[in-house]
Amino acid sequence: MGNHRSAIVAVIKASAIVLDMAPIEDRVVRERDLYLAVLHLLDAVDPRSALQDVLMRLVELADAQRAGLELYGDASAGHREWSLFHGCSDADRDEIRALTSRGIVASAIAEGKTVHTPYALLDARFAKSPSVKGQRLEAVLCVPLPGRLPGVLYLEGKRGAGPFPDTLVAFVESVVRYLGMAAERALVRRGGDEDDPTRPLRERMHLEGIIGRSKVMARVFEQLALAAPLDVTVMISGPSGTGKTQIAQALHANSKRRAGPFVELNCAAIPEGLFESELFGALPGAFPGARRTVGKVEAAEGGTLFLDEIAEIPLSAQGKLLQLLQSRQYFSLASPKPSKANVRLVTATNADLEQLVREKRFREDLFYRINVFTLRMPPLSERLEDVGPLLDALLERLADEHGLPHMRASPGCLAACVAATWPGNVRQLRHRLESALIRASAEAAPFLEARHLFDQPDQPRAEAMLSFHEATRIFQRDLLHRSLVRAGGNITETAERLDLTRSHIYNLMKAFGLRPPGHGNE
């Protein structure tokens, strides 16, 4: 970690120097975000897209034309193992590859030397490159990657812009150390994502559309896998907006009843007087003007009946629901004879039903009847690792829904979202992203930034203008929290992952107010 730390210090120092190069406010934010993007590489769930993000930011910061990153199996033979580019056509890529994997440039890279030319056109080392002549290339910077596999970062200046400043070259050289490490990880992960604990469950169940790859979500899916094939009544508990409805749908989609209907009734949305006819249906004349209405129980025949917000069911209807569960029969309004029902009941609540039972607002016998198998949906604060994947996937869905451009969240935006509190959980995050995406698209912003989400007058938290130290602190807290969660709260494992001592981990946990997962971190 000593090496990491000194390299991070070097990045900060170099970034402070680079600050002298462009209009100040803009550059401070870009510098900070690039720094966070580089730190994010250390723990990125998806190193490839994290690297892509860093490349884009480097190009922007250096006001360059394009960038590339390559790892070689055998540099002298030009065997490419892995590559990533920004701002390049296919032909550009071939050119860059030819330039960096052969000749004098390749040998300099192999010796660990940076190659920087202010005018490639006049430089003998680049004489054989057709793109140098064709495109009249000027500044080219090739920085070798340290690490197990040889590789190079390539940065090409804009025509007429002149050489890259020395301060920028120094900055890029310090950033490259992390690019090398992250590129190797991306290479290792190319075949799949072994870090996703939900993957085996996703492979054997229908869980499409449910985003999340945390251990906590994997546990939810394990419970779901147990309950879904049985015909038992399931109660899904958990705070609002955590995805209880989605889990109810998944229970149905993975049950023997999947070919039957999935019928949902939100108990909070039905006026008390209409509840019974809504649930059980009515015959003509049941009440003045009544026609024959099909109740939800009948509509769900052969399938699943999902009663959302079950705590809101009126006491008068609770007895009838109990009767349905006990006898599998029910009476439609004004019907003299019972009807048979073949439905599986799934309920959801964000209320404390036991408390309601104590207060005699919910029938105890019904409580036990619906509480055969309970599935708890955790709040977002217990699965902060899911915030990144949620941002990526929700932004993509929202862009498709509204016909807006596809946009990724900046690392600063991710850090702010992880640090924010989301009492409305995924629903609130989705809504906030929706309006932020519309705003960012109107500005033609290249990334969704924290200010798009948090700088609105009605938003309680204004995170956009986080200071460098605040943003770094948020990142460190998040990194530590995620590592603790991944290690299941095991301090030794967390210390090993982060290359810190156990006592350092304890001190950081104390400083950040973190407790091991499962002990109520907030």
Ligand SMILES: Nc1ncnc2c1ncn2[C@@H]1O[C@H](COP(=O)(O)OP(=O)(O)OP(=O)(O)O)[C@@H](O)[C@H]1O
């Ligand atoms: N893991 C997830 N992946 C993708 N979308 C999610 C996820 N969790 C929740 N959502 C989205 O968030 C919104 C709220 O989810 P849902 O209605 O399932 O929550 P809920 O727990 O049933 O809320 P409530 O208690 O208020 O009824 C929906 O738009 C849903 O698609």
